[in-house]
Amino acid sequence: MTSHLFSGWLARAALSCLLAGQALLQASAATADAPNRPTATPFEDSIAQRAQACTLCHGKQGRAAADGYYPRIAGKPQGYLYKQLLNFRDGRRHYGLMSDLVAPLSDAYLLELAGYFAQLDLPYPPPLPASLSAAELARGEQLVFKGDPARKLPACVQCHGSKLTGVQPFIPGLLGLPRDYLNGQLGAWRSGQRQAVAPDCMATIAKTLRLEDINAVSQWLAAQALPAGAKPALALPAPLPMDCGGLQ
Template sequence: MSFFFRSLPVQRWGATWLLAATGLLGPAAAQTLPRFEDNLAQRVMACTACHGPQGRAAADGYYPRLAGKPAGYLYNQLLNFREGHRNYRLMTQMVDPLSDAYLLEIAEHFATMEVPYPRPATTTAMAQERARREQLALRGDATRELPACTACHGAALTGVLPATPGLLGIPRDYLNAQLGAWRTGLRKAHAPDCMADIARRLAPQDIAAVSAWLSTQVLPANTRAVAPGAAPLPMRCGSALPPGARP
């Protein structure tokens, strides 16, 4: 299997090894060469350089958490970057040469990670505003055909297998950015693009309200995505299709 990403550290290690082999480095330097093992954990160091150790998210809130998200969701997002449905040049360049099978292997690697979530944000919103935020997240708005977040992302908002992500433990700024990207068409998914439909029904103040409420919620003891329930989801989303089900 080819390397996931030919990172600069690997290139430097290779150059150092060559100097040692040709005698241009002393014995002490050769003995302290970094050890590189050809395994997935080291190949995805290109991911964790931005997404944090074990994919637990960057401290700035710009790069999202990968650890523990459903493999189907992570796989779909890697495909979306490769196919141009999501736009971030660094991600596109990294995944462009990789096969579907390798992308799925990467997704499954991060899906198995069990690492703590950060503490939720605090809020100073008044009771009336907190109630409006909770209304949108937990009950939606039937007058605008807005389903509750829980309708697709699970009653505990920790995600639903095989490919719907959880919404808790995510920074407010990142949630704002992604909902805004769907609303403006910067982020897309295979049809039916349900998140784009929902986001377009949300006013900017609604997006801010939902993001604020989600980012302040305490995570349950079990943070893993749950099995799908017996009742069908209210919408069929191209962004949540399981692997192998792309239209």
């Protein structure tokens, strides 16, 4: 997808989510203004109710949107979700809709919101078949499990866990994500649109990867089924291969 078409698609998606959010807020206000109506539904003041604003873009219960760009947030480590909310709020990640939504929210509130989605244990959809050749997918698999020592590229499993399901509390899983999202995030790190606290290890990795590497890795990952009972690991079996400020 060319850059101007991709930007236009994002703008339309953001507008759709924003309009849906406004409709939800208006409906809630109408209910609050008419508490004595027999048909009025009492407003549930809970984190589950407030989290519904997130599901307008991220899908029902945070399972991911069908468009392939808004990712699954259900079941990701709480620390990772919390860090990303802080990154959007504090300007290290740049997406206007997310930044505007979390701008007025406190650290404590964002941590509570992250905890709500982290505790959801929901099934994943089946993976989509890849569209690359066997040789290209083999290259993606090699980078995932072995990296490229000649270019000082660590393997994905060295940070994201041997099962690629993430590691508590700050490292997300790589399976169950659409390839468009994986491509988009690696591209955002390459361009500087997405950042983490220095030293930004993912930015270093993404800028070392070639474009064909990114496509091969994202296609291979998106085509893999999750192992049964997939959850983030409690710890890595070995130290991280490089310093990552976003994990502190």
